[in-house]
Structures are given as C-alpha cells and as structure tokens.
Amino acid sequence: xxxxxxxxxxxxxxxxxxxxxxxxxxxxxxxxxxxxxxxxxxxxxxxxxxxxxxxxxxxxxxxxxxxxxxxxxxxxxxxxxxxxxxxxxxxxxxxxxxxxxxxxxxxxxxxxxxxxxxxxxxxxxxxxxxxxxxxxxxxxxxxxxxxxxxxxxxxxxxxxxxxxxxxxxxxxxxxxxxxxxxxxxxxxxxxxxxxxxxxxxxxxxxxxxxxxxxxxxxxxxxxxxxxxxxxxxxxxxxxxxxxxxxxxxxxxxxxxxxxxxxxxxxxxxxxxxxxxxxxxxxxxxxxxxxxxxxxxxxxxxxxxxxxxxxxxxxxxxxxxxxxxxxxxxxxxxxxxxxxxxxxxxxxxxxxxxxxxxxxxxxxxxxxxxxxxxxxxxxxxxxxxxxxxxxxxxxxxxxxxxxxxxxxxxxxxxxxxxxxxxxxxxxxxxxxxxxxxxxxxxxxxxxxxxxxx
Amino acid sequence: xxxxxxxxxxxxxxxxxxxxxxxxxxxxxxxxxxxxxxxxxxxxxxxxxxxxxxxxxxxxxxxxxxxxxxxxxxxxxxxxxxxxxxxxxxxxxxxxxxxxxxxxxxxxxxxxxxxxxxxxxxxxxxxxxxxxxxxxxxxxxxxxxxxxxxxxxxxxxxxxxxxxxxxxxxxxxxxxxxxxxxxxxxxxxxxxx
Numbered sequence: 001x002x003x004x005x006x007x008x009x010x011x012x013x014x015x016x017x018x019x020x021x022x023x024x025x026x027x028x029x030x031x032x033x034x035x036x037x038x039x040x041x042x043x044x045x046x047x048x049x050x051x052x053x054x055x056x057x058x059x060x061x062x063x064x065x066x067x068x069x070x071x072x073x074x075x076x077x078x079x080x081x082x083x084x085x086x087x088x089x090x091x092x093x094x095x096x097x098x099x100x101x102x103x104x105x106x107x108x109x110x111x112x113x114x115x116x117x118x119x120x121x122x123x124x125x126x127x128x129x130x131x132x133x134x135x136x137x138x139x140x141x142x143x144x145x146x147x148x149x150x151x152x153x154x155x156x157x158x159x160x161x162x163x164x165x166x167x168x169x170x171x172x173x174x175x176x177x178x179x180x181x182x183x184x185x186x187x188x189x190x191x192x193x194x195x196x197x198x199x200x201x202x203x204x205x206x207x208x209x210x211x212x213x214x215x216x217x218x219x220x221x222x223x224x225x226x227x228x229x230x231x232x233x234x235x236x237x238x239x240x241x242x243x244x245x246x247x248x249x250x251x252x253x254x255x256x257x258x259x260x261x262x263x264x265x266x267x268x269x270x271x272x273x274x275x276x277x278x279x280x281x282x283x284x285x286x287x288x289x290x291x292x293x294x295x296x297x298x299x300x301x302x303x304x305x306x307x308x309x310x311x312x313x314x315x316x317x318x319x320x321x322x323x324x325x326x327x328x329x330x331x332x333x334x335x336x337x338x339x340x341x342x343x344x345x346x347x348x349x350x351x352x353x354x355x356x357x358x359x360x361x362x363x364x365x366x367x368x369x370x371x372x373x374x375x376x377x378x379x380x381x382x383x384x385x386x387x388x389x390x391x392x393x394x395x396x397x398x399x400x401x402x403x404x405x406x407x408x409x410x411x412x413x414x415x416x417x418x419x420x421x422x423x424x425x426x427x428x429x430x431x432x433x434x435x436x437x438x439x440x441x442x443x444x445x446x447x448x449x450x451x452x
Numbered sequence: 453x454x455x456x457x458x459x460x461x462x463x464x465x466x467x468x469x470x471x472x473x474x475x476x477x478x479x480x481x482x483x484x485x486x487x488x489x490x491x492x493x494x495x496x497x498x499x500x501x502x503x504x505x506x507x508x509x510x511x512x513x514x515x516x517x518x519x520x521x522x523x524x525x526x527x528x529x530x531x532x533x534x535x536x537x538x539x540x541x542x543x544x545x546x547x548x549x550x551x552x553x554x555x556x557x558x559x560x561x562x563x564x565x566x567x568x569x570x571x572x573x574x575x576x577x578x579x580x581x582x583x584x585x586x587x588x589x590x591x592x593x594x595x596x597x598x599x600x601x602x603x604x605x606x607x608x609x610x611x612x613x614x615x616x617x618x619x620x621x622x623x624x625x626x627x628x629x630x631x632x633x634x635x636x637x638x639x640x641x642x643x644x645x
Binding site for chain 1: 462463465466469470471473476477478479481483484486499503531541544545550561565577578582599600603604605606608611612613614615617618619620621623624625626627628629631633634635636637
C-alpha cells in the first residue's frame, strides 16, 4: 500500500479526519505558546543541535564511555546489531528469569523491532502500560503517533473497546471513568510482573545513567515493582554530559505537548539491591544512516512528535497512512533508510512547506531531507506514477513554441474536458484537487493589450 | 583449508562500522548560564498549579491532614515524621494500598515545578508512584531558576536513582482530555517551608 492509497482510506470518515486535523493543530499551538515564554528558545534549539552534532561525530567513543560507566554502576550492557538480535536478547533474559508475563512502557524502538509479536510467539504475555498504547494493543494496532498513540480513535470507540475488554459500562464515554478502569486493570499487571521493559530518552556517556520520561508514571510503576528492568536504547540516544539534560528536558515536553516538563523524569544509574538492570544498545540501521552524509542528521531526533503535529499531510492523512513505525515527516526521512523500496512514497507525502524543520527542537532539516530522498528514490526506481507526465511537461517547458501552443490548448481543454476525464482514477494528480478557473486570454495577450 | 576469520561480536561490528564513517569533528558547546526573570517562589507556585498540583504552607497542610482520613501513611520527611503510621516495608508490593506518602524534596525548579528526589529521599523507589496521594516537603531556599541550575545543583552527586517529579500522574490519551491519576499518585501537594 502506498501513502496516497492509505490516506484515501483515512479520509473516508470526513468528520473524524477533521477532528484529527484540528486536535493535532491544537497541540502544535500549545507548543508555540509555551516556546514563546522562553526567551532563549532558539538558542536552546541551536545548542541541542550542536550537542547532537558532537554526538554523531564521536558516537563510538561516547558509546564506549557509556558502556564502561554503566557497567561500573552494576548495569548489564548488551549490544544488538538488528531488531532480531535485540528480541533474542530480551527473550534470553526472560527465559533465565522464567518469566511469562511482562509490562512494557512506551518504547518506539521495541515497536521498530516488532518485539511484542516475537515474544508472544514464545508464549509470553506483553502488556503495554501507557494508556494510549494499551488501547491500540487491545485493537491489535500499532500506535498512530509516537507521543499520542491513540489519537486516531474517538472516545466512543474506546468506550466500546473497554466495555468488551474491561467490562466497563456500555455507552459510558467519560475519559475519567475509562482512565480509572484502565488504572485498576493495569495496576494488577504492574503488581504481577517480574520483568519490566522501558525505552530510553537519553543515555549519558559521562555517568552511564539513562533517563526515561513519562506523564503517567507507568515506566516507574513497572520497573520499581519488577525484579529485572530491561531498557532498550537506540545507539543515537547518547548525550555526552549530565548537564546536557538541562537543554534537552527543557525542549522535549514543550515541543511534544506544550507542557513545561514531563511529570516523571527518572534517572537510572544502578539497580536497587538484589535487582537487575539490563540495557540493550541497538543499531538496526542507525550506523547505515550515519554513513549517509545527507541524511545522518535525522539521527538527532528526540521523538517529540512536533513535526507530526504541525505537518499538513500528517494531520490530514493519519499516522497509519505512512505504514512505518515512526510516521510523519521524521519517519519519512528515517524509513527510506531502512527500506527504500517499501517506503518509496513517504518522502512524497509532504508539501515541503518546511514547518517540520521550523518546529524541530534539534533543528533537523527535515523538509530538505525529504527533498533529497525524492532525488534518491527517483534515481533508483526511475519509473514512477508521475514519471510520464513530468517528462512531457519538461519537454513543453523546454520549447517556447510548444509552451505557447500547449497553453492555448490547455485553456480550451480545461473548459471543454469533462470532469470524468480530469478526475479519472488513472490521473493521480486529479485526486483531491480542483482545477483552476481558466483565464480568457494569455498573459502575453494581456500584456500586449495593456502595457505595450 | 578453512579460513579462520575471527567472529566479530555485535559490539565490535557496531563500533567498527561507526569507526569507518568519517564525520567532520564538531566541538561540544558550552551551555550559557540562562536565568529566569521574576520572583522564584511565585514562578514555582504557578508552575505546580499549571501541572495540576497544589502548593501549601505548613499551616494549610496541617489543617488539611487533620481532616483527611488515610489509613496508611508513610512519612520520610523529618518535619512531619510523627504522621507516619506504617513502617517502610522491604517489598514494595506491600505498598499497594498506601494512601499517602510524605517525602522530602532536595530542590525545586521554578520554571516547570520539577522537584528532585534521590534514593535516600525515597526509601523505596516505588514509593512516590504507587502511593495514592503524594506530598513533597520543600524548603523555599531550595528553589532554583531553570533546569540548568537544577543540574548544576545535582552536580556529580552519585545516586542509584533520581527523579524529577513535576505533578500528579496524568494522561490525555483519550481524545486529548486531561485526566489526573493515570497510574501514579492521583494528587501532588507541595508543602513550601
């Protein structure tokens, strides 16, 4: 499935699509308002970008520092080349603990590695504990947004789902009531789990500690009750110094949801007595992306989701239309690096308006990279849907005579052509677009009459 | 003859892949000393209220606790030691029905209301999360301006676990409607001394 096909599906429910668009814009607006209360906001973005530049240029030595310091603190460090190895390491830890049920807090990396279906194959029950993630897990869906996983669902749908799964009152759509039901359901899971999995927001090279940020407190509920904490971390999440967290924690929540900071910002340095902390450092295509000069900056991403909330295409096509773990603008520059053919339509799912780059807290040039991917994809794949008409157009623009003739032809054609031909299923351009009103005369004719 | 290529571990493979990529060196920037304009206490109170918490004086807290009915209270705050009616258990699972935890915060950040606590302040790491309601006691003199001053304050202190707590547990995952009390504490009261 391509992005346009999936987007068509999303747009069938027009009222819901409109709600989706407006709700995400509301989040974007909150981000704008709070960022303007910080006079040094732009300086913070620049600093964050520079710190990440330094990280990318010294990634190997920072990873070695991180490993050494984490080990000194009693953390067990693993390395995984790809998703499969990551999943295997998790399974081995679980088997050693004889553990059949785990709780997991939000981790986009484990989504990327498809950890849940892997563990379920081995008879292990995985419970996602972030409320939005639990909702989509009940529906066997992936998250549609990296910060707001269930943003594609209305409360009526969640009410129905909870009635079926958690036996809540039929028809009770009150978010407080539904959240309370989930609290009771998940508390039981927290109390029963021997192993808890979390993602990692930041890993600090100089101390070997790592930081996990949540609003719900689900990561902490899981890990502090379990005997074993497994933290899954992409190798690009490294920061050199503890004080760099000051910059990044000021930017993260403000960019993500317009809050001044996430509620719980937990710094894990060593396990509680008698307990274990494992950290898995995962590559899964990241070193390959680092080697791509034009695209390496995409690894600066701190997964705030601001580029999604602002993107006119994301807001109007939904997260699922991208078919990738990370949707939206940032996903559209990360995913082609993993599989260019599979994700070939994503860099085209953009107006190149540049709003994503403007809101990015680490100043990734997202829209420029989207444009670069288009060049790469067109070079590699050659024949695309748009190929032929674009070639025709290029022939016309190259010849003044052809341009003149085609112009007058077009003006009569636009008037005469029946809509059925313009909005033909074979003409992808006509989808969701209206043709302009045609002027009676050409610009050249008008100029001669009025100005010569 | 069988060639004897050494098998590289994933660690070696990842590190050698990175080593093979030449990236222009970029210096690590120094972080300037950013400040907050305005009154510290006022800003801190505004931040906590914005995060859906509450700030109280000692007197206000004492009158509130007098009317509140908690069957299980753990207080690790020296100021309110006598309010404890339960000893800290060894197993955090026993805290399942804890009504109130009273903890001492090391310092608070005015720009966002985040309060720093470490292992010695927590007793058990699960405590501020599993308790139904949370009170953090903080001295006015321990307020700092921004997260930068916060990390300066932490410096190179070494604790196994540290956390910035900024409000009660919350979620907006159902249609972006804010609900307080997702998994962690359903309320946060900060007693400013």
